[in-house]
Amino acid sequence: MLRSLNINPDKCTGCLQCEMACSFENEGVFNPAKSRIKVFSFHHEGRFVPYTCTQCDEAWCLHACPVEAIKMNRETGAMEVLDAVCVGCKVCTIACPFGTVNYNQSTGKVIKCDLCGGDPQCAAACPTEAITYVDADATGLDKMRSWAAKTDNATHAN
Amino acid sequence: MSWTRKILRVNLTEGTLNVEPLNMQWAAEYIGQRGLATRYLFEETDPTCDPLGPDNKLIFATGPLTGTMASTGGRYSVITKSPLTGAVACSNSGGFIGAELKSAGWDMVICEGRSPSPVMLHIVDDKAELVPADDLWGKSVWEADKLIHQKYNDPQMRIAAVGRAAEAGCLYSAVINDLHRAAGRSGVGTVMASKNLKAMAVRGTLGVGNIKDPGRFLSATTEQKKVLAENAVTGQGLPALGTQVLMNVINEIGALPTNNMKEVQFKDANKISAEAMQEPRESDGKPNLTTNAACFGCTIACGRISTIDREHFTVENKPEYWGNSGGLEYEAAWALGADTGVGDLDTLTYANFVCNEDGMDPISFGATVAAAMELFEEGVITTEHTGGMELRFGSSEALAWCAEKVATGEGFGADLGLGSKRLCEKYGRPELSMTVKGQEFPAYDPRGVQGMGLTYATSNRGACHLRSYTVASEVLGIPEKTDPLSTDGKAGLVKAFQDATAAVDSTGLCVFTTFAWSLDNIAPQVDAACEGDWTPERLLEAGERIWNLERDYNMRAGLTGADDMLPKRLLKDAAKTGPAEGKVSGLDVMLPEYYELRGWTADGQLTQDTRSRFGLPA
Numbered sequence: 001m002l003r004s005l006n007i008n009p010d011k012c013t014g015c016l017q018c019e020m021a022c023s024f025e026n027e028g029v030f031n032p033a034k035s036r037i038k039v040f041s042f043h044h045e046g047r048f049v050p051y052t053c054t055q056c057d058e059a060w061c062l063h064a065c066p067v068e069a070i071k072m073n074r075e076t077g078a079m080e081v082l083d084a085v086c087v088g089c090k091v092c093t094i095a096c097p098f099g100t101v102n103y104n105q106s107t108g109k110v111i112k113c114d115l116c117g118g119d120p121q122c123a124a125a126c127p128t129e130a131i132t133y134v135d136a137d138a139t140g141l142d143k144m145r146s147w148a149a150k151t152d153n154a155t156h157a158n
Numbered sequence: 159m160s161w162t163r164k165i166l167r168v169n170l171t172e173g174t175l176n177v178e179p180l181n182m183q184w185a186a187e188y189i190g191q192r193g194l195a196t197r198y199l200f201e202e203t204d205p206t207c208d209p210l211g212p213d214n215k216l217i218f219a220t221g222p223l224t225g226t227m228a229s230t231g232g233r234y235s236v237i238t239k240s241p242l243t244g245a246v247a248c249s250n251s252g253g254f255i256g257a258e259l260k261s262a263g264w265d266m267v268i269c270e271g272r273s274p275s276p277v278m279l280h281i282v283d284d285k286a287e288l289v290p291a292d293d294l295w296g297k298s299v300w301e302a303d304k305l306i307h308q309k310y311n312d313p314q315m316r317i318a319a320v321g322r323a324a325e326a327g328c329l330y331s332a333v334i335n336d337l338h339r340a341a342g343r344s345g346v347g348t349v350m351a352s353k354n355l356k357a358m359a360v361r362g363t364l365g366v367g368n369i370k371d372p373g374r375f376l377s378a379t380t381e382q383k384k385v386l387a388e389n390a391v392t393g394q395g396l397p398a399l400g401t402q403v404l405m406n407v408i409n410e411i412g413a414l415p416t417n418n419m420k421e422v423q424f425k426d427a428n429k430i431s432a433e434a435m436q437e438p439r440e441s442d443g444k445p446n447l448t449t450n451a452a453c454f455g456c457t458i459a460c461g462r463i464s465t466i467d468r469e470h471f472t473v474e475n476k477p478e479y480w481g482n483s484g485g486l487e488y489e490a491a492w493a494l495g496a497d498t499g500v501g502d503l504d505t506l507t508y509a510n511f512v513c514n515e516d517g518m519d520p521i522s523f524g525a526t527v528a529a530a531m532e533l534f535e536e537g538v539i540t541t542e543h544t545g546g547m548e549l550r551f552g553s554s555e556a557l558a559w560c561a562e563k564v565a566t567g568e569g570f571g572a573d574l575g576l577g578s579k580r581l582c583e584k585y586g587r588p589e590l591s592m593t594v595k596g597q598e599f600p601a602y603d604p605r606g607v608q609g610m611g612l613t614y615a616t617s618n619r620g621a622c623h624l625r626s627y628t629v630a631s632e633v634l635g636i637p638e639k640t641d642p643l644s645t646d647g648k649a650g651l652v653k654a655f656q657d658a659t660a661a662v663d664s665t666g667l668c669v670f671t672t673f674a675w676s677l678d679n680i681a682p683q684v685d686a687a688c689e690g691d692w693t694p695e696r697l698l699e700a701g702e703r704i705w706n707l708e709r710d711y712n713m714r715a716g717l718t719g720a721d722d723m724l725p726k727r728l729l730k731d732a733a734k735t736g737p738a739e740g741k742v743s744g745l746d747v748m749l750p751e752y753y754e755l756r757g758w759t760a761d762g763q764l765t766q767d768t769r770s771r772f773g774l775p776a
């Protein structure tokens with residue numbers, strides 16, 4: 001079963017545990033500046049929104065890469081950057097419409113979410129279940145359930 | 159490790175910046191943040207110095223766990239000598255800038271001297287510079303924040319600043335970071351402004367590494383996050399209701415100081431409580447509370463994000479106040495509300511926003527307004543002094559007006575900016591000031607929660623609940639229930655809380671974790687991160703050392719045991735209603751016992767014995 005990250009911004013408190021988990025897994029330091037997942041704070045609206053790569057099937061980044069440094073991991077469905085191949089040309093960062101591929105100055109390569117090889121650390125660290133890792137075919141299930149709960153059929157009962 | 163082992167020393171007089179290694183011998187004894195910075199302050203300042211003169215220093219300090227994945231590991235403190243109390247000041251704040259500073263590679267920033275003109279400290283990783291800030295002077299914290307973000311075109315930059323209140327000399331000015339988090343108490347913002355330092359803007363991209371045993375650290379922090387999640391207070395109460403969960407509880411036990419502590423119960427407590435913040439408003443159907451929010455790394459997320467009703471008189475002509483910002487915490491809601499008798503949630507939220515925008519400690523501000531209201535009702539302060547405003551208990555208009563005046567220091571705002579003690583002295587009625595060592599009380603009446611009387615009296619930074627929160631035991635039963643109306647065992651309880659809290663405040667963690675965690679839960683996290691062996695016993699010993707060092711500083715600054723005193727009102731006038739009816743504070747019973755437990759003399763002085771036991775500087 002393929003799984004996807006499922007993000008529910010309503011639950012997010014902006015704590016950045018996910019960013020620290022991500023940077024620690026990938027860079028060995030607690031460093032939100034180097035996280036592949038980003039939490040945006042909209043102060044005026046009082047909202048926090050985590051945002052990261054959605055692992056497109058027809059991935060713009062993968063198609064744009066001139067040296068084929070981005071490959072799909074068949075087991076996880078993640079588009080992964082092969083560091084040894086990446087030349088740091090940044091074309092993929094331009095190609096991705098969502099901005100989730102970014103250049104890393106200290107290595108000269110690009111970095112993006114790779115689902116931690118199938119055990120995404122952001123989801124594991126999130127205290128509020130704003131990020132979960134669920135069946136890829138059912139990312140809408142929670143939302144459907146919550147709307148279903150609001151459907152009022154009591155009046156039809158009698 | 160976990161310390162970055164680097165200090166940034168900023169000489170504001172000369173405009174020079176230097177990098178220094180952290181004194182690791184002191185770190186082993188005083189941990190970090192509160193303890194370690196106090197050690198530096200002790201070493202480097204004359205305790206008798208003028209708090210607002212160039213000889214005082216201002217230290218921004220992180221703890222070893224700041225910037226890590228330990229839950230709540232995002233705290234920093236501002237340490238200096240207080241202009242409000244003349245004692246050591248240490249104000250702790252959350253938000254994000256503490257972790258950012260650490261991620262930029264700094265354990266501490268020590269600011270000394272006084273800049274000839276307004277400046278801002280700009281830090282990007284290991285590069286730091288002083289930048290002219292004439293354009294920021296005269297601006298509120300919110301305006302300055304916006305201008306700085308625009309100037310550097312960096313939305314990720316974290317900013318701490320002082321507002322117009324501090325520039326005007328308000329003695330309880332706060333340092334505000336991330337728009338609505340405050341190193342709030344004792345006038346640390348006033349010191350910052352006295353140095354002509356308007357702001358500190360930080361961007362850190364280096365991250366926090368150097369964890370002694372990363373695997374063990376991750377498992378320890380993960381395990382302890384579970385403990386927080388499963389605890390009723392940290393897992394449910396605080397995220398859902400915030401610290402405001404206390405409003406109705408404390409009112410019911412008859413310990414909610416009201417109308418400048420004349421009463422111990424507030425008739426409108428339920429109108430300004432956590433529950434009220436969730437009620438939809440009539441005008442737009444939205445509740446005051448939009449959502450809860452976390453500080454850096456915090457899995458509790460007690461923070462309140464609120465709006466004010468746009469039709470409310472305070473903001474109808476102020477669209478910049480229509481959005482969300484930091485909402486009411488319990489202490490603020492009490493000081494702005496119960497203590498002034500104002501039971502209108504929107505006015506309180508407005509006053510709280512003003513305190514954040516212009517950097518005032520809402521506890522001291524509210525309590526000073528309460529004292530002014532009593533002086534007004536006694537006929538001592540009149541409309542001649544205020545320029546027409548009637549300062550009556552319960553008046554929303556008066557509260558909102560006072561906030562605006564103190565924010566700019568205009569007119570009667572300058573008097574209110576003196577704080578309750580100096581205000582009451584100025585108008586010849588010192589007994590009406592509800593303060594210890596010149597600092598205003600927080601939200602627990604010592605007649606109804608006896609341990610808090612001793613807490614306030616002996617707190618090293620003047621009246622404060624966060625130095626030993628015996629409410630946890632006396633009201634909430636954490637770690638075990640004690641009788642709030644009895645003085646029995648309270649000296650020991652206060653000492654135990656004071657020492658443990660001093661340790662927690664030195665690690666980079668939030669004291670709110672201690673509803674669920676003891677040092678037994680904290681030590682494994684510190685131990686996995688930091689070099690050396692960190693047991694709960696060692697943390698507690700460090701806490702006691704820190705407490706004694708702070709006390710030593712205060713004694714050298716000229717304070718004495720006589721300053722461990724509560725206002726007469728709490729010692730002589732019995733509570734009139736509620737479970738504490740007929741009670742006064744039993745400080746006279748608790749204090750001698752406390753001194754003895756501390757190993758101090760009968761008049762509260764440190765002995766040579768105590769000094770050498772903790773290896774305090776000679």
Ligand code: SF4
Nearest residue numbers: 012013015016018126
């Ligand atoms: S860990 Fe969860 S709650 Fe915290 S910022 Fe990330 S998504 Fe939001």
Ligand code: SF4
Nearest residue numbers: 252453456460668670
């Ligand atoms: S418990 Fe509250 S104050 Fe403490 S770190 Fe968490 S959100 Fe911040």
